[in-house]
Amino acid sequence: MTIPKLHGYALPGAADLPENKVNWAFEPERAALLIHDMQDYFIDFWGDGCPMIEQVIANIAALRQFCRQNAIPVYYTAQPENQRDEDRALLNDMWGPGINQHAERKSIVNALAPQEGDTVLAKWRYSAFIRSPLEQALKETGRDQLIICGVYAHIGCMTTATDAFMRDIKPFLVADGLADFSREEHMMALNYVAGRSGRVVTTGELLPAPQSKAQLRALVLAQLDEEDVPEDDENLIDYGLDSVRMMALAARWRKALNDIDFVMLAKEPTIDAWWALLSRRSTS
Known part of the structure; x- marks a missing residue:
């Protein structure tokens, strides 16, 4: 009962x-x-x-x-x-x-x-x-x-x-x-x-952009085809993240940080690097 x-x-x-x-x-x-x-x-x-x-x-x-x-x-x-x-x-x-x-x-x-x-x-x-x-x-x-x-x-x-x-x-x-x-x-x-x-x-x-690193990780993992889970410093492309999905993420996050673009994400496609970019809004 x-x-x-x-x-x-x-x-x-x-x-x-x-x-x-x-x-x-x-x-x-x-x-x-x-x-x-x-x-x-x-x-x-x-x-x-x-x-x-x-x-x-x-x-x-x-x-x-x-x-x-x-x-x-x-x-x-x-x-x-x-x-x-x-x-x-x-x-x-x-x-x-x-x-x-x-x-x-x-x-x-x-x-x-x-x-x-x-x-x-x-x-x-x-x-x-x-x-x-x-x-x-x-x-x-x-x-x-x-x-x-x-x-x-x-x-x-x-x-x-x-x-x-x-x-x-x-x-x-x-x-x-x-x-x-x-x-x-x-x-x-x-x-x-x-x-x-x-x-x-x-x-x-x-949310226009993740509010924490844990949210970023959850969002990224949902984009991956691989069953293996990458470490925060590992290349996400090796885990199945393609350019189309990366461009979609860049377009979405640009609503929160207007200088985010595909090139910035593709230069270092790791959770650590992306969180460093996204978290700037909380320290600026």
Whole structure:
């Protein structure tokens, strides 16, 4: 009746994503970010030091930073403690008392703690829109795109995406910004949303350039055909990165650093060298 002990798995990358039925363009001026249920209580089920969860948190943090830099509203959902039986209702039958017995773990994980200007919504049901001012807040700020990340992919995140769709709000479900009970259930959520109610994307697709070396590595690995994983100082061409994909990366990163071009990437095609180029924006 409660959430089981959970185990990490390989997060889906660009090559794993289902085919989207829609090709909505991401428009930052029309978007808002929803960080869904990233409370200590829900993350505790993976135990301490789970690499998958650390990567999910890092990806969400990068999205949040990008949103703040671009005046994109940031919303959180969080289940309140001390919920009455009539508030939890059928959730009691399905999941038991939940966070009611763990009020000390109600906080959003420290690495994603809300900051001034963020909005925390009380979460009552799977969908973040139920008993919530989220829809009205989006309308009042002219936002009709919702970036969704957090836990759990096949429960609240998928349901919120579908509810957004039914309210004429375009959901963007971030495949590597989600975590779930299993990879199978994670992929089920992605397949459902891609085919029924939204667009499935990766963190890298939403960001003009990687916000960390770990994100750069994940983005590059998704471009490679080889099963072997290169070290950060190894030539990526030897691992199957061709000029067409390199030119596409250069064009994309030029949106963040206008002096990036194909020649610069091709001169030294390693993760170390590329991160040295991309990270200049944080020190300039």
